[in-house]
Amino acid sequence: MSKAIEVKNLKYRYSDDSLTIDDISFSIEKGSYTTIIGHNGSGKSTIAKLLLGLLEKQSGSILIDGIELNYENLDQIRNKIGIVFQNPDNQFIGSTVRDDIAFGLENHCVEREKMDPIIESFAKKVNMTDFLESEPTKLSGGQKQRVAIASVLAMDLKIIVFDEATSMLDPTGKREINRLIKELHEENEITIISITHDIEEVAQSDNVLVIDNGRLAMSGSPEKVFSKEKVMVKMKLDIPFVYKLGNSLRAKGVKVSNTLDLERMADEVCQYILKK
């Protein structure tokens, strides 16, 4: 598989003197689902903005779908990568759902006759067909985030970044959005990068990047990352309960596998007790 994103020796600092992004390198496979975790202020959102070219990198290189990101080809890059931000209100640009989805299409100079079918099909995809004429103040946070997702999808992108897209939502909204992200990943060949605090979401991804203090602290499958409980706790990160349980059991000599499935864990524990 070829790479959707390749980042090499990326460095960035805001006006103060310490590096916010301190020499980070990673690559992301096409069509994969990657989560980026790290405690507040670790530089996760800065990475997202750098990938989109919203902030200008100071050194290192970023390749998006094989194209080196620089200030001359930003429009080309933005035909490939899109982002859903954290705050549902501040990224709602149009005055109605329909206008908001149309905004990106207008910028990409899609023919006017083709806009309506595109808008309708993506509104359907995120289940917002009944709200096409609604104004943002009449929508819930989860609905606004779904519109944001539809707006990004409508632009026919290969890579979508979710920058803590669920952190301002209530549990129902969070679950809906997580399900939608998972669906998108499975049905379409969209590469997903999700910056998140939500451990359950991390568990459903293919790949995890752990950022600590502007550096890449760990990367690998969720199972691999979660098995290093001590390192994670040191970086003020949580791991799912099932993992914690598994890790503690193994430490006590109970042989259970590294799984996220609570049922399976229960079965294995029962079997262990029976064998005893």
Place this chain on the structure above:
Amino acid sequence: MNNIALGKYIPLNSFVHKLDPRTKIIAMMFLLVAIFIPVGFTGYGIIGVFLIIALILSKLSFSFVWQSFKPTLFMLVFLLAINMFIIKTGDILLTIGTFNLYSGAVIQTVYIVLRLLLMIVITTMLTATTKPLDLTMGLEDLLSPLAKLNVPTHDIAMMISLALRFIPTLLEEAQRILKAQASRGVDMESGSFKEKIQAILSLIVPLFVSSFQKADDLADAMEARGYVVGAKRVRYKQLKFTFSDFITLVAVIGILVGLILLKVL
């Protein structure tokens, strides 16, 4: 805030609502010019009849128009008082001691009242029957010849529509801050003038900070979706000039030309 009728959009489905905003803006301008052609009561009568027909077609209630007219009543009484002392033409209608009331004063005041009334009805009808965004779009189209003179009409229209889009969001934010400050003991309602000013500051400063944050986020979101200032883009919403627009414009131009002829002949 909600009882201010001036400038408020009333969502109805009527002939006037469906007109192209451009037609309505042009019609408004022509009618405003027509009001100032001095042909006396005949002119006001013609415009008045036209407006009453339009008002019925727009399905707006007369009481709604009256509401927007009410704030100007005070001014009219004031004008009448001044006119009584200044204008000394026509016949003497009334004598109280050494003071004479002339018919000219009364007629002049009635003229002003009628003009104001007509102007308010016209502008109220425009804003009440046209969504702010459509109004912006209409203005953008009408101003588009200025783009040749390097006036950034697209950018101005984008700014206005974003401002309109964020009014309810900022109102919500203001209410949230108000509640948050009230829960911390800020008293907005009572206290001396100085204390009230200080209380309002505790609302305005956080509101400003969050507005800048919002503007920053919005700029990022717009840029990420491919918006480039000044770049060519396709406009999704198009205005449509229909047969009813044609009829309306013909009628308005007819009134304007008619009044000018009346004045000249």
